[in-house]
Amino acid sequence: MKIIDWYILKRYLATFFVMLLMFIPIGIVIDISEKINKILAKKVPFIEVMKYYGDFTIYFANLLFPIFLFLSVIWFTSKLANNTEIIAILSSGISFTRFLRPYIIGATIVSLIALIMGVFLVPAASKGFNDFRYTYLKNNPETRQTTHVYKQISDNEFIYVSSFNYQTKSGYDFTLEKFDGNRLEYKIKANTIKWRERDSTYVLKGYSKRTVGQMEDKLVSLPSKRMKFNFMPDDLTPTIYAAETMSLGELNEFIDKERERGSSNINAYLVVLYKKYSIPISAFILTIIAVAVSAMKRRGGMGMNLAMGIGLAFTFVFFDKVFGTMAEKSSIPPIVAVWFPNVSFGILAIYLLRNARR
Structure with missing residues (x-):
């Protein structure tokens, strides 16, 4: 130069x-x-x-x-x-x-x-x-609360939450549906769902599970039940800046996962x-x-x-x-x-x- x-x-x-x-x-x-x-x-x-x-x-x-x-x-x-x-x-x-x-x-x-x-x-x-x-x-801790979250968490499983709060890691009106092709295998519902970080499980209050059978359905209801699912609280809280907080590799993986789940x-x-x-x-x-x-x-x-x-x-x-x-x-x-x-x-x-x- x-x-x-x-x-x-x-x-x-x-x-x-x-x-x-x-x-x-x-x-x-x-x-x-x-x-x-x-x-x-x-x-x-x-x-x-x-x-x-x-x-x-x-x-x-x-x-x-x-x-x-x-x-x-x-x-x-x-x-x-x-x-x-x-x-x-x-x-x-x-x-x-x-x-x-x-x-x-x-x-x-x-x-x-x-x-x-x-x-x-x-x-x-x-x-x-x-x-x-x-x-x-x-001022309002409910600011990071999302409503009407629909997600496809696997090839044949779909979830819905009417609202989910990021701070408390809890949501309302939870539903999980699993299909075999076009046939519904079972449906899990709960009045509330809350994430337990210490053992990576969810606590479902007002739990019910309906399993669809050939002749009749099987219904199970419990006041409370702990379960593990293949989704995380972040999947239920699509924060506006979520993508901004990821490195390039993480962002590409995240986009691929969200595309498979049909994210809006x-x-x-x-x-x-x-x-x-x-x-x-x-x-x-x-x-x-x-x-x-x-x-x-x-x-x-x-x-x-x-x-x-x-x-x-x-x-x-x-x-x-x-x-x-x-x-x-x-x-x-x-x-x-x-x-x-x-x-x-x-x-x-x-x-x-x-x-x-x-």
Whole structure:
């Protein structure tokens, strides 16, 4: 690499990390100001608060990664343009494509960091971040209660729970049906079901089992019965952020299992999976757009470039959130919804790059 490559690459990475160090403390201060009353009222242990803000830092940085990257590239490239350094570089015979090389190298480094964070660090941070919120900050402990959960737990077994509470690990109106082909073998019902962690069993209150026979059915009723099933409490509590807390391997296995069970939340899990790959790719697209927008010296100076950059960055985040939600709630294929912002902004990047070369 030439001196100019090292010069631009160091500015690229330094500005990006300084931008993170500037905005993350601001985010923490705003978050503390909103939550301090609840934290003090519930006497949350100090160590738990420190863990929460460690997770918050990773979660927040990953969430606003596109904005931080976009603004940092626009910031230092606009300074290069205002100091006529870009004009000097291009006047020396270096093509605009060659000028982009250190930016692409920087985008590669940042995208690898984003990929590693998304696979290894963000899942654990997301779990800690959300668990803290639900444990200490939610006014209603029933918040993580799901209703009308239907699950296929094996090829021929189906369960239903009218409601299940994550905190108490208990549910109501439990039903399990086992089939032999299209014929019902037996049906288990219980008024309540509760998970016993110490021996990995369920306690069924108001238990009844109807076994379908050739001539007549067999009915067994008991006030209480302990049983083992091949499903876990997490299978009855499809928390919104469940997929966010898993590593890549765990997420793939989880999606395969949920697809076999006919889960209604499969699109939400696929959105999380595809975003692990789409966010790192966005580093290249946003870098090219930022350079194309800010490499030209404008009458409005750096302020005009930053205004354009902020508008484009928030448009990208808006597209990302809207289409992700649409994939979860509608029939839009998750892969289309997740990659649409990258594809549309990729086309914009090509257009802006062609204009910048002129």
